[in-house]
Amino acid sequence: MNWKRTLITLPILSLLGCGLYLYLRTGKTNGKMYFSERLFSSTYPVHPRFVEETSQMRAQHKISTENENLIQVSTFNAGETLGIPQSLLWCLMFQESRLNHLSGLKEGKLSTGLGQFSVSAFFELNHHLPRYISSPKTTIASILGQDIRPLSSDIENISSLNSYYFIPTAVTATALYLNNRWIQLARIADERNLSYSPEILWAWAALSYNKGGRTVLAIWNQIEATKGTAALSDSLSSKESFLASALNTHLITQALKTIWSKRLLASYSTELITHVENIRDCALNKEESL
Amino acid sequence: MKPKTLKEIKVVALLLSLLMVPILVTSHMRENVSLHTPISAESLDELAQTYRKSGIERFLDAKRTLQKRVSFNLKNDDDSKAQMAAMNIAVYMFPNLLHDTHLEKQYAEEHFKPLQDRIETVPGTREAQDNFEELRNLVWNYENPKQNEQGLSEYANEMLKIYGALSWK
Structure with a gap:
């Protein structure tokens, strides 16, 4: 009679397996996501041009093995805790600073370090974290062992745990700021009952990190005004639609025209599209992105 | 109320309403001009x-x-x-x-x-x-x-x- 039992249990187990697979692919728990590694690659950078560039950086001693490993480990820790795709976090820092944790330090630039933090980014992490996560202290401690706030770009003490020039702190702070952008966009999408894929929203969050939330919302408004709400939801749910929108020069220009003057429009649109291309080539799965 | 008083009230009310017409028109036009300012x-x-x-x-x-x-x-x-x-x-x-x-x-x-x-x-x-x-x-x-x-x-x-x-x- 064992074959009968097998005949009954096999379809049940298959159905449960399918259900679990589908849940893990798209499921959300308490606003955070389970990863399927469907969109974001588990190895990075993906595109050969970035692989070659990192090899050259090593050969020219632009980055030491020690610092590279520290960035890698810190990316893993912050990504695991906050639910951020690691390839996205690493590629974002690669794009912002070419992994130079002291970038902008000597030049006295307004934005500095691995994730090119500015005064307003420091302000958000030092004062507004509770608006995004319920227990910032515990979250940060679970990544670094203790709180790192108040954060600063103090050039006198670059090895301090509070310094953005200290690699583990910089990676964690960058991850927190990116996480805030994801939460900000998710809240707006939730309020409007727009369906979205948490993974695709990370890609939009990377845009928001670099160009600000207003730019992303202007693009979303433009998609909805010209193509309808279903098309907007599609851009938040499907990789193809996301790329089709975020790389559409006409759509981007029309969207940004509502915010920026003619003088800045062209350069701003070009920068934004380059940013999307770099994220696509560096962090997205090769089979799907190339 | 005496008929004379009633008549007086009516006349005053008529005069007031006649006065209100230009005031309201002016106010409406002013508001419209303000709304249409670039x-x-x-x-x-x-x-x-x-x-x-x-x-x-x-x-x-x-x-x-x-x-x-x-x-x-x-x-x-x-x-x-x-x-x-x-x-x-x-x-x-x-x-x-x-x-x-x-x-x-x-x-x-x-x-x-x-x-x-x-x-x-x-x-x-x-x-x-x-x-x-x-x-x-x-x-x-x-x-x-x-x-x-x-x-x-x-x-x-x-x-x-x-x-x-x-x-x-």
């Missing part, structure tokens, strides 16, 4: 100047008038330039006027508006200055997190000028 980032600069020259009460009056103009121009499909200006002013000053489907509405209502209200309540105080500092950082994170040479949009800049003036007197 709207742009300069409208925010005018608001800042009103505060500097005439103080908080006149500023609040001028702000209410601007709100009416923004509301009118948001629906003005005949003038896309004015409509876009109205949209930008609404994001930074009157988010309640934005259509519910406008994706910036929620963020602006939750983040900019409460700080602006607090600054208007206690202008020129330490509290106002702290709120302004918060507002300034929120706007930079919203429009240009890298704080690079691109700067802020014209409308964000003008709004910050207004609340900077209110905070620091």
Whole structure:
């Protein structure tokens, strides 16, 4: 009679397996996501041009093995805790600073370090974290062992745990700021009952990190005004639609025209599209992105 | 009541209503002229100047008038330039006027508006200055997190000028 039992249990187990697979692919728990590694690659950078560039950086001693490993480990820790795709976090820092944790330090630039933090980014992490996560202290401690706030770009003490020039702190702070952008966009999408894929929203969050939330919302408004709400939801749910929108020069220009003057429009649109291309080539799965 | 008195009341009422007609027409036309005045980032600069020259009460009056103009121009499909200006002013000053489907509405209502209200309540105080500092950082994170040479949009800049003036007197 064992074959009968097998005949009954096999379809049940298959159905449960399918259900679990589908849940893990798209499921959300308490606003955070389970990863399927469907969109974001588990190895990075993906595109050969970035692989070659990192090899050259090593050969020219632009980055030491020690610092590279520290960035890698810190990316893993912050990504695991906050639910951020690691390839996205690493590629974002690669794009912002070419992994130079002291970038902008000597030049006295307004934005500095691995994730090119500015005064307003420091302000958000030092004062507004509770608006995004319920227990910032515990979250940060679970990544670094203790709180790192108040954060600063103090050039006198670059090895301090509070310094953005200290690699583990910089990676964690960058991850927190990116996480805030994801939460900000998710809240707006939730309020409007727009369906979205948490993974695709990370890609939009990377845009928001670099160009600000207003730019992303202007693009979303433009998609909805010209193509309808279903098309907007599609851009938040499907990789193809996301790329089709975020790389559409006409759509981007029309969207940004509502915010920026003619003088800045062209350069701003070009920068934004380059940013999307770099994220696509560096962090997205090769089979799907190339 | 005597018939004579009643007649007098009727005559007075008639005269008053005759007097009211031109007053109402003039008032309506004035409001219409005000609503049709071109709207742009300069409208925010005018608001800042009103505060500097005439103080908080006149500023609040001028702000209410601007709100009416923004509301009118948001629906003005005949003038896309004015409509876009109205949209930008609404994001930074009157988010309640934005259509519910406008994706910036929620963020602006939750983040900019409460700080602006607090600054208007206690202008020129330490509290106002702290709120302004918060507002300034929120706007930079919203429009240009890298704080690079691109700067802020014209409308964000003008709004910050207004609340900077209110905070620091």
